[in-house]
Amino acid sequence: MKIVFTVIFCALLSASIDAQTISISGNIKDIKSSSPIENAKVQIKNLSNGSVDTVFSDIIGNWQYDILTSVENESQFLPKNLEVYQNFPNPFNPSTKINFSIPTNENVTILVHNILGELIDQKSIFLSAGNYVIDWFSKGSAGVYFYTISYANQSITNKMIQLDGGNGIGLGEIRTGIAGNFTKNIGLLTFNVELVTTKFAVYLQTIHSKYTLIDLHNDVLEVMVADPTYHLADLHNFNHTDIPRLQQGEVDVQFFSVWVSEAQYQNRFEQALVMRDLFYSELASNSGAIAQARTMQEALNINSQGKIAAVIGVEGGYHIENSIDKLVTLYNAGMRYMTITWNNSTDWAVAASDSRTLTDGLTEFGRQVIRKLDSLGVIIDVSHVGIKSIQDILEVTNNPIIASHSGVRALRNSTRNLYDWQMQDIAKSGGVIGVVFYPPFLVSPTPAYISDVIKHIDYIVNLVGTDYVAIGSDFDGIGTNVVQGLEDVSKFPDLTLVLLQHGYTELEVAKFLGGNFKRVFEQVCGN
DSSP, X not given: OOOOOOOOXXXXXXXXXXXXXXXXXXXXXXXXXXXXXXXOEEEEEETTTOOEEEEEOOTTSEEEEEOOOOOTTGGGXXXXXXXXXXXXXXXXSSEEEEEEEESSSEEEEEEEEETTOOEEEEEEEEEOSEEEEEXXXXXXXXXXXEXXXXXXXXXXXXXXXXXXXXXXXXXXXXXXSOOTXXXXXXXXXXXXXXXXXXXXXXXHHHHHHHSOOEEEEEOHHHHHHHOTTOOTTSOOSSSSOOHHHHHHTTOOEEEEEEOOOTTTOXXXXXXXXXXXXXXXXXXXXTTTTEEXXXXXXXXXXHHHTTOEXXXXXXXXXXXXXXXXXXXXXXXXXXXXXXXXXXXXXXXXXXXXXXXXXTTOOOOHHXXXXXXXXXXXTOEEEOTTBOHHHHHHHHHHOSSOEEEEEEOBTTTSOOTTSBOHHHHHHHHHHTOEEEXXXXXXXXXXXXOOBHHHXXXXXXXXXXXXXXXXXXXXXXXXSSTTOOBBTBOSGGGHHHHHHHHHHHTOOHHHHHIIIIIHHXXXXXXXXXX
């Protein structure tokens, strides 16, 4: 289920002008909806000298660039004193250009202060006489900033207005040339340039579209059991999941959790079958948009038809009611992972929240369950599972295991999170850790932000590498306490965006979104 955007085009442009600059402009839109794309990155490459520069589209998708110019005898256009020109554009978001000229070779210092007089960034360099431009990339909160350029015994300060806060680098590299609104009559110039619109927002969006997104944990079946009027077909402005928002978030494979409240129901297995039937009913009512998958290849085949692949995960071994036959029934229903315990221990496995977590693990029947899961091709999930139980599981299973929706215990000390050595054990098995979006498992105190999710991903990557990270949102199992910026399933592209802005490569992000779990799904469940 991939959505195509107008995001990349290349064109050769030759132009002659009788002025200092040539302005080129354009507009970037979503090819499907025709809605404008904000913050699209447009790269302009000068084919004569190889230089590359960048501008960003505005809120209505428009962009404009004034091509940097040079002349054979630039000295005739140099000022007698330091000249500093008004930045362009101004106001700006997310970047602007500052032009200045110096008449002789000299040390130059550039300072940027906020309105409180606090130094935000600075750069000093020895420059030859000439015209120069330096980019400012939004850094700090929105507001008024002052840039000062000092040369010899001269100093000039101008004001610029940063429309939005940012975490950019501040001052960029100093380059020769002139950009923006600076104008002088310098005669006839000719340019040969190449335009490439990739983006920051658009290019990142296409990365999200390009790769398979697999979310390992979603509890919307529980929501629909509690509210029979809630259906996947309808777009809602409450709860976290429905088909329109899954499509907006470009979720390719969604694991739907079968979880029966042990406190509310005594017949947990029968109620699990009720949830199974609800799952079947919702898929049948929306067969043009979603279908059940039991293997990774089935999921990809469903995706190739423009549909979401839906997979059943059973959360809690108590659903089998101590019966291997009932386990097999759930497998035949489509269960492709089973979380060995929920917060409550079973007769045969101890949960992480149990006081016996360090000392007691699997019983002999518990080991039989693990062997049966292996033989059937069901992934073993150890989120919620006790420390000794996980150790016992790893002794029995021949397959990689997963933690479908957990966090890092070193960052947030919760029994639902994993110690370093546990994550290392999961990685050694070839499994993955699905990073959860529930704020109390990410930070204390809340609220939590996308950056907090990234911190847990960073920690896992630094500990075991990029091959063992996955996504396990826990949407619709976390109430209204959500990560700011990840409020529902439509927001997954924003996570992709932040991951890329954070510095992860396209291929690394592809692993996190689904590539790593794809390996586990194929190995355990086959094709």
